[in-house]
Amino acid sequence: MAYRKTPRTRAKAEQRRARIERATHHVIASGGFASASIAAVAREAECSAGLIYTYYDNRDELLGIVFARAARHELAVIEEAVGEAASAADVVRSVVDVFIRRAVAGRTLAHALLFEEVPDTVQIERRRLRRGYVAVIAEGVSHRYTVEVPAEVVARSVVGSISENLVDFLDPDRAPPDASEVESLITALSTFARTAIGEQ
Amino acid sequence: MAYRKTPRTRAKAEQRRARIERATHHVIASGGFASASIAAVAREAECSAGLIYTYYDNRDELLGIVFARAARHELAVIEEAVGEAASAADVVRSVVDVFIRRAVAGRTLAHALLFEEVPDTVQIERRRLRRGYVAVIAEGVSHRYTVEVPAEVVARSVVGSISENLVDFLDPDRAPPDASEVESLITALSTFARTAIGEQ
DNA sequence: TCAACAATTGAACCACGATTCATTTCTTTG
DNA sequence: CAAAGAAATGAATCGTGGTTCAATTGTTGA
Numbered sequence: 001m002a003y004r005k006t007p008r009t010r011a012k013a014e015q016r017r018a019r020i021e022r023a024t025h026h027v028i029a030s031g032g033f034a035s036a037s038i039a040a041v042a043r044e045a046e047c048s049a050g051l052i053y054t055y056y057d058n059r060d061e062l063l064g065i066v067f068a069r070a071a072r073h074e075l076a077v078i079e080e081a082v083g084e085a086a087s088a089a090d091v092v093r094s095v096v097d098v099f100i101r102r103a104v105a106g107r108t109l110a111h112a113l114l115f116e117e118v119p120d121t122v123q124i125e126r127r128r129l130r131r132g133y134v135a136v137i138a139e140g141v142s143h144r145y146t147v148e149v150p151a152e153v154v155a156r157s158v159v160g161s162i163s164e165n166l167v168d169f170l171d172p173d174r175a176p177p178d179a180s181e182v183e184s185l186i187t188a189l190s191t192f193a194r195t196a197i198g199e200q
Numbered sequence: 201m202a203y204r205k206t207p208r209t210r211a212k213a214e215q216r217r218a219r220i221e222r223a224t225h226h227v228i229a230s231g232g233f234a235s236a237s238i239a240a241v242a243r244e245a246e247c248s249a250g251l252i253y254t255y256y257d258n259r260d261e262l263l264g265i266v267f268a269r270a271a272r273h274e275l276a277v278i279e280e281a282v283g284e285a286a287s288a289a290d291v292v293r294s295v296v297d298v299f300i301r302r303a304v305a306g307r308t309l310a311h312a313l314l315f316e317e318v319p320d321t322v323q324i325e326r327r328r329l330r331r332g333y334v335a336v337i338a339e340g341v342s343h344r345y346t347v348e349v350p351a352e353v354v355a356r357s358v359v360g361s362i363s364e365n366l367v368d369f370l371d372p373d374r375a376p377p378d379a380s381e382v383e384s385l386i387t388a389l390s391t392f393a394r395t396a397i398g399e400q
Numbered sequence: 401t402c403a404a405c406a407a408t409t410g411a412a413c414c415a416c417g418a419t420t421c422a423t424t425t426c427t428t429t430g
Numbered sequence: 431c432a433a434a435g436a437a438a439t440g441a442a443t444c445g446t447g448g449t450t451c452a453a454t455t456g457t458t459g460a
Contacts, residue, residue: 002429002434009427009436016437038418048439050420059418117317130364149395153388157361164330164360165353188353195349196396203405203458213407238448248409250450259448407456412449419444426437 017055020045024066029109032116032172036063060121067122070113071129077102078133082140089199091140092158096190099162104169104182111170114163133159141197149197158193165189217255220245224266229309232316232372236263260321267322270313271329277302278333282340289399291340292358296390299362304369304382311370314363333359341397349397358393365389 023045027036038059042049056062081098085091103110112118118126134155142151165185169177177185223245227236238259242249256262281298285291303310312318318326334355342351365385369377377385 002432003427003436004429005436006428013437037416049418050440051438053419054437117323123317127367130367149388149392150384153365153385153392156364157357157389157392160360160362160364161357162360164356164363167327167330184350185353188349189357192349192353192357192396195398196392198395202403202460205406206458209406209457216407249448250410251408253449254407402460404458405456406458407454409454410451412451414447414449416446417444420442421440422442424437424439426435428434428436430431430433 016047016051020047020052020055020062021066021069024062025070028063028066028070028112029106032108032112033063033118033122034116060119063119064121064125067113067118067125068128070109071125071132074102074113075129075132075136079136082136085140087199088141088197089194091137092193092197092199093190095137095140095158096162096193097186100166100169100182100186100189103166104177107170107176108172110166111172115167115170130159154197157196161189161193216247216251220247220252220255220262221266221269224262225270228263228266228270228312229306232308232312233263233318233322234316260319263319264321264325267313267318267325268328270309271325271332274302274313275329275332275336279336282336285340287399288341288397289394291337292393292397292399293390295337295340295358296362296393297386300366300382300386300389303366304377307370307376308372310366311372315367315370330359354397357396361389361393 020041024036024041027040027044038049038052041062042052045052052062056065078095078098081094082091085094103114113126113129134152137155137158138151141154168174169182169185220241224236224241227240227244238249238252241262242252245252252262256265278295278298281294282291285294303314313326313329334352337355337358338351341354368374369382369385
């Protein structure tokens, strides 16, 4: 009798797993979920299609895990920005600024995370992400400021405003926006949102 | 030699076409695009699956046509509401009011038009619809009011705010919101948006 | 009524990518 | 090194709806 799992084996397995998830992330960030077939991921991870199924039950699960990780990261970035804000207006200002700059810098990924058609499992993660944004903003806004509009509605509106104004900027079959357009949008949205919470 | 198309024949064909489109609309309004398989539409239209292909090249085309018609109607409703508004604040107020009430009243359809995953052809129509909303609101707002924020950004933000705040209300696997929740949302969003354009 | 042809049917076909699994390759331990 | 069994492969399979088309039914004009 021979062969049991050893630390070495386990480490290798974890590397594989990490490699598959990194590959998936990479494929999504390059061409969106549409391009993330099992075959494409396997190619990128330099393994066979079959192997992926020893790590994940199915494609949706893999995509969900990768989405969730990316979402956590995006959320952490926004959370940090909000943490540094000194006033409700500041919260809104920095959220708009950071969100839009990041989105434009990583267009394809941002489009995938925000807008692209995704399987149901992933859609659940997307909602979680959006709720995360709302929670962070609502918290940031309400701690420092009170308005007659519930903080959650304010937060949702900020997220919705940013998102809707980003649609064209992130459209994969348009040319990326030039810097001045981005600056204008940031200024405009920032003003809009700050005015809405009755600041300055 | 016999049989040419006659007015009667043509009329019958048009009825068929209308019937298929009405059936499609009905299926979508009851269960969203996901439920609008060719088989389901054929069943509802009381015809065979094959017949549908003598009227439309493929499923996506049919769905696109039906979406477009519904979208035109929705847009007309908003357009009318905006037409009656006396000020920019009024525009915003009535858009929020009409939009949300209509959406909640026709939850499933609203969810399908706004949020559900749809084929690319249909997605194009959805964008057109959203651009339509933006154009109407932008026009309505800018005609009667000027702000430092471009009317288009304001309009997009209004659309985005409404949309994002509606997501949970329209979620097919949640109970429909009760009347008081709807009223609260309308009030809050209305206040938010009017404040944003610096009114009252 | 009948020949000519259009409308309609619905079961068979297909495309496509996820998933499976018999086979091969690698690791481990005695 | 050999046996035991895990890891990995990738071609074959499968599921799902959209789509086709041979066969049937309906309509027209002489």
